[in-house]
Amino acid sequence: xxxxxxxxxxxxxxxxxxxxxxxxxFLAYLFGLPLGLVLSVTDKEGIRPVRPLxxxxxxxxxLLRSVPFIILLVAIIPFTRKxxxxxxxxxxxxxxxxxxxxxxxxxxxxxxxxxVDAGVIEAxxxxxxxxxxxxxKVLVPEAMPSLLTGAAIAVTTILGYSAMxxxxxxxxxxxxxxxxxxxxxxxxxxxxxxxxxxIIVQVFQEVGMRIAHRVDKxxxx
Numbered sequence: 001x002x003x004x005x006x007x008x009x010x011x012x013x014x015x016x017x018x019x020x021x022x023x024x025x026f027l028a029y030l031f032g033l034p035l036g037l038v039l040s041v042t043d044k045e046g047i048r049p050v051r052p053l054x055x056x057x058x059x060x061x062x063l064l065r066s067v068p069f070i071i072l073l074v075a076i077i078p079f080t081r082k083x084x085x086x087x088x089x090x091x092x093x094x095x096x097x098x099x100x101x102x103x104x105x106x107x108x109x110x111x112x113x114x115x116v117d118a119g120v121i122e123a124x125x126x127x128x129x130x131x132x133x134x135x136x137k138v139l140v141p142e143a144m145p146s147l148l149t150g151a152a153i154a155v156t157t158i159l160g161y162s163a164m165x166x167x168x169x170x171x172x173x174x175x176x177x178x179x180x181x182x183x184x185x186x187x188x189x190x191x192x193x194x195x196x197x198x199i200i201v202q203v204f205q206e207v208g209m210r211i212a213h214r215v216d217k218x219x220x221x
Contacts, residue, residue, distance in 0.1 A: 152208020
């Protein structure tokens, strides 16, 4: 089990899983964060309601969220090939990970923004603060602890998606678990990869929660 070749393979798998997860999370937030803000602001109870825009964006987000990742992974293979030139490997897996994670992130951001105290928003509006400044100087800072908690959840969710990509040669620990644990019946390899994934999830979750706790102004130091 713990031969130099297997240890090297597991090391590569850990690196690929972290690479896919972190890059996909960054790109998902690059698009999902502004999308979530727009959904919150244009909601009927938002600071600038725009029902038609909100309805269209909400429909698209719900549509993408309702597609299981493994199906989405296969369905957008032509799109993935156009973007990165291949449909297998860790880099190729990032594309469906981002597409799947954007609506998830958008809804989490929207939920976090809606938790902001209405009194704070009303005070900013009463002072004539422009909408953009309310979003950047009030909504986002006030919702930061919740946003960071959501980011920790998003990272662990995307890591789980990356493991599922192992069924189609997506790389990372998921591919090792499938190739050795499933196809070759090496249960020990399967258990080790599962243990490594659990450890990585726990680390991400703990770091994310600690950061959220530190920036939460409601928590006394």
